[in-house]
Amino acid sequence: MRARTLLPAALTAALITLTGCGSGSSSDDAAEGASASTASSPAQPPASAETGESGDTGAQVPQVLRFTATTVDGKPFDAKTLAGKPTVLWFWAPWCPKCKAQAAETAKVAADYAGKANVVGVAGLDKNAAMKDFVADTGTSAFPHLSDEKGEVWKRFKVTEQSRYVILDKDGKTVYEGVLPGGKGLGEKVAGLTG
Template sequence: MRTRALLPAAVAAILLTVTGCGADSGSDTGVGAEAGSPTAAQSSPRVPVIATGTPGGVGGAAVPEALSFTATTVDGKPFDAGNLAGRPVVLWFWAPWCPACKAQAAETAKVATAHRGTVSVVGVAGLDTNTAMKDFVAETRTGVFPHLSDEKGEVWKRFEVTEQSRYVILDKNGTTVYEGVLPAGRGLAEKVAGLTG
């Protein structure tokens, strides 16, 4: 029983050693991989995948490979990312114990509220228990958008995210247009406005 309780802390410690909380690894990118060329993480057998091109997004938009996955929210509800197809998507990867993530919360919620109906913002929580994730959402008042409980790291692996406090922004076609760290969320509003304006 003690080993089970220590597992989330051990995983977090290993990732902190490798990446650091909110450390800027210099791997921010302006443009992602070409549409239709999934990475090894995107084709992971652990991630449930919907067939590419399946209609199901906004207005019946085809679901790109990047959004062909399902998950569960921190509230225990099923989540189908395919429903986000056809509009820009901001994926915010965070951990409940990360101070850099807490610093991004207010700006991320502000952007989600300002662009409701035109851009989908989704938190992807990992590296801790679902209870800690729910507490983070309540404390940071970020319940204005859905948060996925990614305790096994499946969505993190899919997008090749190796550190918390990271954003992955997809255009309406599911192509990654930004991947990186935005300290305190600065610059997020401008990046999102560039996709909608």
């Protein structure tokens, strides 16, 4: 009988953790400066490239970019097309005010570094219709957004809450993982990788 009580409680706790919009003062905010100079993150999937497969740019495709998904517009997406350039993965949820606050700066960075770096939104924690509305409402349609309703890409990068950035260098190594309130500092992080 006790197991019936504990299982729903554990599931509820897990859902609250996943759907929280994050607190105003998290350890991520405090560690932001330290994470920016870190060469890798514990949340980093393996970045080794297997020989023989290359992306659209001719660069070797690291393991971290060996996945496919569907965009919020229903188009197929193959992450191997990101190989060879620094990549910003922006994990967001349609109902999250912090995510909405990051949208303008993320779109600006995508435009400023077009052709030099990739920016990809990874939407989760809601249905695709809400994700499409968020993209339209925030004016972020100039770069791709993945519809990750099942959380597969989020799990791949060990992301457990929205309004997070995972930044990869041109070789697929994670160089930053965390929160950038309002997207502040994103441009500088990308500039350091494209310079």
